[in-house]
Amino acid sequence: MSKKFSLTGFAIAILSFVMSDVINRGYDPVDETISRYVNLPHGWLVTVGLLGLAAGSAALAARTAGSGWGRGLLWLWAGCALIAAIFPADPPGNWSNPSLSESVHGVAAWVGLLALAIAIVGLTLRWRREPAWAPRARALTVLAWASSVAFLLFVVAMADAMAFTHTAPLGLAERVLLGLNLVWLALAATGPARTRPLATGSRSHVTVGDRA
Known part of the structure; x- marks a missing residue:
């Protein structure tokens, strides 16, 4: 069931974030991050998306x-996504005087994204050496490289925003990064369940997770 739960969570996240961009016309998605949309009439879509992301990531972990x-690190990412859902971001234009909720949200987002970036690279390198992951190894590797580059570009865009110049497309950079991350997470969720020995020196194994 954990595989289906993960994929359902990620599907909810993607659908919620896309619907939020389509329905809410108050902000420019190229400039504003997804989390800012929580302050618009259909802002609950952002919360639902973050909860789906947290649940799917926890099931994968x-x-x-x-x-x-x-x-x-996957558990840390899932926890940070949950915190970001509980503590919403402020509306745009309040960078110099953030609320407590905004501060908690921002720290959780940064810690979570950094944790996921490291987890994606580390787990991809590990799984590439395992025969069971061979059918997905190339796709996971390409996604790991792409998401790493996207993360660096997002950091640059965020640094530009924090310098109050706002010339970089922060919202677009975040959406590209999150999209790549979600595809990697979904592909990882379709992989083989982990196994571990029943006892030291034994050749028998028990499957951790489902086979669905």
Whole structure:
């Protein structure tokens, strides 16, 4: 069930974020981040999307038992997405005087995105060496490289916004990054369930996660 739960969560996130951009016409998606849209009439879509992202990521983390620190970073990312959903962002134009909710949201977003960026690279390198992941290895690698570049571009765009110049397309950079991350997460969720030995020295294994 964890595989289906992950994919359902990611599908909800994608659908909610896309609908938010289509329905809400108050902001420019090229300039404003997804989280700012929570302040518009249909802002609940952003909250639903973040909750779906958190739930899907948590299910994926639970399914990747035995993946060491990569699994831990997935759990951290899922927790940060949940915190970002609970503490909404401020409306645009309030950069110099953020509310407590905005501050918590911002820290959670940055910590979560950094954790996910590292997890994607680390887990991709690990899974490429495992025969069971061979059918997905190339796609995961391409997505890992693309998401890493997108993360760096997003950092540059955010630095530009924090310098109050707002010349970089911050909203577009975030949407590209999040889109690539979601595709990687969804592909990872379709991978083989992790296995671990039943006992030391035993050749028998038990599957962690489902086979669906």
